[in-house]
Amino acid sequence: MAETYQYSLRFAIDPFNWNEERAKKLIKFCQEARIDNVVFFINPEELNQGHLTIDQVRTHWLPTVAKVSKRLAEMDITTSLNPWTTLMHSDRGQKVSPELGFGTMVDYRGQHAESIACPADPRWVEYIADIYGEYAKLQPKELWLEDDFRHYNHTPIKLACFCERHMKIYSEKLGRKVTRTEFVKKLLQPGEPTLERKIYLNVARVEMKKVARLIQKTVARISPTTRLGLMSSFPEWHAVEGRDWDGLFDSLSGTHLRVSRPHLPAYNEVSPLQYSRDFERYSRVTTELVGKNSDVYPELESYMYSPFVKSRMFTKLQLESTQMLGATGILLNLFDMMGNGIDETYGYAELLAESKDLMNLGTQHRLNLEQLDGVKVLVSQDASFNLQTTRGENPEELLPKEYSWLSLLGSLGVACKPEKWTNTSNFENEVLAVSGQFFNNLNDEQITALLKKNVMFLDGESVQILFERPTLRTLIDAEKLEIKRARTNYQSYEQIDGMVIDQIENPRVTMLQHTGDYYKIAYENANKVEILSSAYSAKAEKLGPVMTIINGRTVILPMNTDPKYGWESQYYSIKAKLLKLILNKTTDIDYVVDMAGTKITASSNQIVLSNFTIDDQKQIQIHLSKTKQQQDWKLYFHEGAKLQELAVKPEWIEHDVLTIPYQLKGLETVILLA
Ligand SMILES: [Zn+2]
Numbered sequence: 001m002a003e004t005y006q007y008s009l010r011f012a013i014d015p016f017n018w019n020e021e022r023a024k025k026l027i028k029f030c031q032e033a034r035i036d037n038v039v040f041f042i043n044p045e046e047l048n049q050g051h052l053t054i055d056q057v058r059t060h061w062l063p064t065v066a067k068v069s070k071r072l073a074e075m076d077i078t079t080s081l082n083p084w085t086t087l088m089h090s091d092r093g094q095k096v097s098p099e100l101g102f103g104t105m106v107d108y109r110g111q112h113a114e115s116i117a118c119p120a121d122p123r124w125v126e127y128i129a130d131i132y133g134e135y136a137k138l139q140p141k142e143l144w145l146e147d148d149f150r151h152y153n154h155t156p157i158k159l160a161c162f163c164e165r166h167m168k169i170y171s172e173k174l175g176r177k178v179t180r181t182e183f184v185k186k187l188l189q190p191g192e193p194t195l196e197r198k199i200y201l202n203v204a205r206v207e208m209k210k211v212a213r214l215i216q217k218t219v220a221r222i223s224p225t226t227r228l229g230l231m232s233s234f235p236e237w238h239a240v241e242g243r244d245w246d247g248l249f250d251s252l253s254g255t256h257l258r259v260s261r262p263h264l265p266a267y268n269e270v271s272p273l274q275y276s277r278d279f280e281r282y283s284r285v286t287t288e289l290v291g292k293n294s295d296v297y298p299e300l301e302s303y304m305y306s307p308f309v310k311s312r313m314f315t316k317l318q319l320e321s322t323q324m325l326g327a328t329g330i331l332l333n334l335f336d337m338m339g340n341g342i343d344e345t346y347g348y349a350e351l352l353a354e355s356k357d358l359m360n361l362g363t364q365h366r367l368n369l370e371q372l373d374g375v376k377v378l379v380s381q382d383a384s385f386n387l388q389t390t391r392g393e394n395p396e397e398l399l400p401k402e403y404s405w406l407s408l409l410g411s412l413g414v415a416c417k418p419e420k421w422t423n424t425s426n427f428e429n430e431v432l433a434v435s436g437q438f439f440n441n442l443n444d445e446q447i448t449a450l451l452k453k454n455v456m457f458l459d460g461e462s463v464q465i466l467f468e469r470p471t472l473r474t475l476i477d478a479e480k481l482e483i484k485r486a487r488t489n490y491q492s493y494e495q496i497d498g499m500v501i502d503q504i505e506n507p508r509v510t511m512l513q514h515t516g517d518y519y520k521i522a523y524e525n526a527n528k529v530e531i532l533s534s535a536y537s538a539k540a541e542k543l544g545p546v547m548t549i550i551n552g553r554t555v556i557l558p559m560n561t562d563p564k565y566g567w568e569s570q571y572y573s574i575k576a577k578l579l580k581l582i583l584n585k586t587t588d589i590d591y592v593v594d595m596a597g598t599k600i601t602a603s604s605n606q607i608v609l610s611n612f613t614i615d616d617q618k619q620i621q622i623h624l625s626k627t628k629q630q631q632d633w634k635l636y637f638h639e640g641a642k643l644q645e646l647a648v649k650p651e652w653i654e655h656d657v658l659t660i661p662y663q664l665k666g667l668e669t670v671i672l673l674a
Contacts, residue, residue: 002360002364003328003360003363003364004036004356004360004363005327005328005329005330005356005359005360005362005363006036006037006295006297006328006329006330007033007034007035007036007037007329007330007332007352007356008035008036008037008038008039008080008142008297008329008330008331008332009029009030009033009035009037009038009039009332009334010039010041010082010301010331010332010333011026011038011039011040011041011335011341012040012041012044012045012047012335012336012337012338012339012341013040013041013064013065013068013339014047014338014339015060015061015063015064016060017339018064018339022341022342023068023071025341025342025344026038026068026341026342027071027072027075028342029342029344029348029349030072030075030077031075032349032350032353033348033349033350033352033353034352034353034356035077035332035352036077036078036329037077037078037079037080037141037142037329038069038072038077038078038079038080039080039081039082039142039144039331040065040069040079040080040081040082041082041083041084041337042057042061042065042081042082042083042084042135043061043083043084043085044082044084044337045084045337045338046336046337046338046339047337047338047339048084048085048092048094049094050088050094050095050096050097050115051085051088051096051097051100051115051117051127052085052131053097053099053100054130054131054134057131057134057135058134062134062135062137062138065079065081065138066138069138078141079138079140079141080140080141080142080143080144081135081138081140081142081143081144082144082146083131083132083135083143083144083145083146084146084337085146085148086128086145086146086148086149087105087116087117087119087124087148087149087150087154088113088115088116088117088148088154089116089146089148089154089155090116090154090155090156091113091114091115091116091154091155091156091157092115093114094114094115095114095115096114096115096117100123100124100127101123102117102118102121102123102124102127103117103118103121103123103124103163103165104116104117104118104163105117105118105119105154105157105160105161105163106118106157106160106161106162106163106164106166106180107157107158107159107160107161107162108158108159108160108162108180108184108187108395109158110162110180110181111156111157111158112157112163113154113157113160116148116154116157116160118160118161118163118165118166119151119161119207119208119211120161120165120166120169120203120207121165125210125211125214128211128215129211129214129215129217129218130218132215132218132219133218133219133221133222135219136218136219136222136223136226137222137223138223139223139225139226140223140226141225141226141227142226142227142228142229142259143219143226143227143228143229144228144229144230144231144261145212145215145228145229145230145231145252146231147231147232147233147261147263149208149211149230149231150233150237150238150241151204151240151241152237152240152241152395153233153237158395159240159241159395161204162180162183162184166203167179167180167183169203170183170196170199170200170203173199173203174195174196174199178196183196183200185392187200188389188392188393188394188395188397188398189389189392190388190389190390190391190392191388192388193385193386193387193388197384197385198385200242201241201242201384201385202242204241204242205241205242205243205244205247208241208243208248209244209247209248209251210251212228212230212248212251212252213251213252215228215252216228216251216252216253216254217254220254220255227253227256227257227259227295228252228253228254228256228259229259229260229261229295229297230248230249230252230259230260230261231261231263231299232260232261232262232263232286232290233263233282234263234282235281235282235285235286235289235379235403236281236383236399236400236402236403237399238289238381239380239381239382239383239384239398239399239400240384240395240398240399242384242385243381244381245289245290245291245381245420246291249290249291249294257293257294257295258290258291258293258294258295259294259295259297260286260287260290260294260295260296260297261297261298261299261331262282262283262286262287262290262296262298262299262325263282263283263286263298263299264279264282264283264298264299264300264301264318264322265278265279265282265283266278266310266314266318267301267302267303267309268302268303268309268310269309269310269311269314272314272317272597272612272613272614272667273411273597273612273613275317275318275612276410276411276597276599276612277407277408277410277411277571278407279321279324279410279612280403280406280407280410280411280418281403281406281407283298283322283325284324284325284406284410284417284418285379285403285406285418287325287326287327287369288369288379288417288418288419288420289379289381289418289420291420292368292369292370295328295329296322296325296326296327296328296329297327297328297329297330297331298322298325298327298330298331299330299331299333300315300318300319300330300331300332300333300334301331301333302315302333302334303333304336305334305335305336305343305346306343306346307346307347312346312347312348312351313614313666313667314667315334315348315351316351316355316667317610317612317667317669319351319352319355319359320355320358320359320610320668320669321599321610321612321669322359323359323362323367323601323608323610323669323671324367324599324601324608324610325367325369326366326367326368326369327362327363328363328366329363332348332352334346334348353641354638354640354641355638356641357638357641357642357643358636358637358638358643358669358671361636361643361671362608362671365605365606365671365673367601367603367606367608368603369417371603371604372415372417372601372602372603373415373589373590373602373603373604373625374409374414374415374416374417374431374589374590374602375405375409375414375415375416375417375431375432375433375457375583375589376416376417376418376419376427376430376431376432376433377402377403377405377406377409377416377417377418377419377432377433377434377435378402378419378421378432378433378434378438379400379402379403379418379419379420379421379438380400380402380420380421380438380441381420382441383400383402383437383438383441384398384399384400386437386440386441387400387436387437387440388437388440400436400437400438401435401436401437401461401561402434402435402436402437402438403418403435404435404436404459404561404566404567405433405434405435405457405459406418406433407566407567408567408570408571409433409579410599411571411597411599411612412571412575412576412579412580412591413576413591413592413595413596413597413598413599413600414579414580414583414589414590414591414600415589415590415591415600415601415602416433417601419432421438421441421442426449427450427453427454428453428454429453429454430454430455431454431455431456431457431583431586431587431589432450432454432455432456432457433456433457433458434456434457434458434459434462435458435459435461435462435561436459436461436462436561437461437465438462439462439465439466440465444469444471444472447466447469447472447475448472448475451475451476451553451554452475454553455553455554455555455586455587456553456554456555457555457556457557458476458554458555458556458557459556459557459558459559459560459561460483460516460517460518460519460556460557460558460559460560461560461561463476463478463481463519463521463556463558464481464483464519464560466478467481475554476521476523476550476554476556477523477524477525477528477529477550477551478521478522478523478524479522479523479524480521480522481519481520481521481522482519482520483517483518483519483520483560484517484518484519484520484543485517486511486512486515486516486517486518486562487512489537489538490518490537490543491511491512491518491535491536491537491543492510492511492512492536492537492538493508493509493510493511493512493535493536494508494509494510494511494533494534494535494536494546494547495507495508495533495534495536496508496509496532496533496547496574496578497533497534499532499578501573501574501577501578502573502574502577504574507574508536508574509533509569509570509572509574509575509578510569510572511535511546511569513569514562514565514568514569515559515562515565515567515568515569515570516559516560516561516562516567516569517559517560518535518543518544518546518558518559519558519559519560520535520543520544520545520558521544521545521548521556521558522544523545523548523550528550528551528552529545529548529549529550530548530549530550530552531545531546531547531548532546532547532548532549532578532582533545533546533547533578534546545558546558547578547582549582549585549586552586553586555582555586557570573596576596580593580623584623588625588626589623589625590602590607590622590623590624590625590628591622591623592609592620592621592622592623593621593622593623593657594621595611595617595620595621595664596613596615597611597612597613597615598610598611598612598613598617598664599612600622602628604627604628604674605631605673605674606671606672606673606674607622607628607633607671607672608669608670608671608672609622609664609669609670609671609672610668610669611664611665611666611667611668611669612667613666613667614666614667615666616663616664616665616666617663617664618663619659619660619661619662619663619664620635620658620659620660620662620664620670621657621658621659621660622657622658623656623657624653624656624657624658626656628674629653629656629658631674632647632648632650632674633647633648633658633672633673633674634646634647634648634672634673635647635648635660635662635670635671635672636670636671636672636673637662637668637670637671646660646662648660648672
């Protein structure tokens with residue numbers, strides 16, 4: 001049987017309010033929507049009674065699931081389980097029962113949780129392994145760990161854990177007794193990362209792997225075929241708890257493939273263009289960090305529920321664009337979690353059924369994420385170990401800003417991918433991009449090798465690190481660096497002198513609004529430095545270089561990240577064309593032409609295009625790299641439930657641009673195969 005893209009319906013069953021009518025509706029929906037797997041929640045949201053005892057699971061939850069599971073199996077629909085709590089998402093007035101009796105989390109400010117477990121309490125560790133053993137008795141296909149398996153964002157508490165047990169652990173590692181206030185101060189302290197920071201991150205990193213390993217061992221003993229899956233949330237916050245992605249997934253997976261649920265960042269319908277940016281930094285980065293030996297089942301979740309929070313078309317975009325992640329299935333959280341069951345009026349069954357053949361095709365020709373073409377945006381799971389804080393007041397200062405190029409280039413329709421940096425990474429003749437304090441993860445030799453052997457895109461903060469290291473600024477022939485803060489009546493706009501873009505002569509891009517500060521760099525050797533645009537004041541005084549290419553291979557966008565608006569100023573038609581022009585000068589790369597808001601993901605024999613706008617694109621236009629121009633391509637799309645194929649004619653390629661006379665509809669995803 002050909003491989004299928006696994007539709008997993010996440011479904012809340014209330015053991016105290018379940019009947020034949022609800023069961024029948026579930027079965028009917030699964031048949032009509034072409035569902036492959038039902039993932040039953042245990043103890044979710046409104047039905048959550050705090051940490052369950054094993055007896056509660058054994059008496060109520062599992063028998064109810066088991067009954068309906070048998071009927072699903074008759075239709076070749078598998079059963080999986082999604083216990084809704086590990087540590088517990090948030091406090092909701094419940095307390096840990098005396099019978100379970102484990103300690104709870106304390107955050108960096110000293111705030112105590114009532115129900116969120118301390119991950120180092122041996123009583124909780126034993127409890128969670130035992131209860132997963134109980135779930136395993138049902139022999140689910142997949143058994144999930146929720147994304148509450150983390151050290152932060154457990155409302156109302158923030159970064160944890162600083163309970164007495166943890167303070168004792170930290171004190172032992174430090175070799176002296178330390179108070180929470182003192183330890184947190186050192187953890188966040190500006191300047192070089194402290195020993196306290198390293199101890200906190202390492203303890204958090206190691207304790208999660210330990211728990212995962214114990215759960216894996218317990219589950220494998222009871223149900224060897226069950227695969228343990230892990231739900232993740234924001235990768236930059238996982239950096240702040242020191243997550244070791246390979247280590248954690250190895251601990252959890254045993255002999256199975258890794259099973260990962262990346263977050264799709266839109267519980268409500270947001271602008272598809274906003275979703276486009278977030279999709280890069282959350283969904284794509286997580287998928288990269290989990291790595292290649294994995295089943296990727298992203299989370300399509302509407303919250304609250306119904307067409308009042310998300311249209312069917314937006315749901316379709318979220319589903320089909322997972323092709324860009326090389327996803328092998330999806331977790332569908334489309335109905336509420338309090339026991340109403342299926343609501344047939346939402347019309348999801350037809351939508352899901354119609355997309356299924358296209359999704360199956362994508363799975364049968366799964367994108368090889370290790371072999372993706374385009375700009376590699378370097379990210380490190382160790383970023384929070386290495387970055388420097390500025391004020392030392394808030395854990396948010398530990399968030400890496402390494403994904404800016406990814407959101408930008410991805411949204412502008414340039415083929416790109418996140419690329420995990422490890423200490424054995426070695427890049428040559430690649431196109432790389434780094435931002436924020438990524439370079440602080442590297443030593444001088446590593447930075448030198450990257451800059452000498454590759455085309456690299458840098459931002460202002462990256463240049464600043466080159467200046468902070470004694471010898472590195474010569475790599476970009478830079479002499480002097482001045483940081484000019486935004487909105488100080490100095491720089492006002494960037495002007496691309498001598499160029500015409502969109503029939504506009506000497507076009508401009510803002511340096512005033514929704515933008516970072518200007519890094520004014522003076523260069524030593526004008527012969528090797530190509531200045532493409534310059535900063536100007538409001539009075540049209542020329543102030544210094546902006547977009548610059550050094551030695552034909554290092555491209556500089558001399559700007560940092562605005563705390564509120566990030567890089568928003570760069571999401572602009574003029575800048576998009578300038579960046580594509582620079583890419584064309586320095587590399588051979590795939591990108592879309594005149595299709596604003598359409599994303600491209602490309603490997604040597606596959607291209608996925610997703611239109612992240614509600615506008616139709618009147619035709620498909622792709623600037624194709626040289627080798628792709630030599631291949632025969634076929635375009636796949638679906639009309640209703642019918643999968644269609646269109647052969648690409650060689651004469652459609654002119655001046656490196658392939659033009660396919662196909663109207664790419666708003667929010668539509670198509671696949672090109674060689
Ligand atoms: Zn603790």
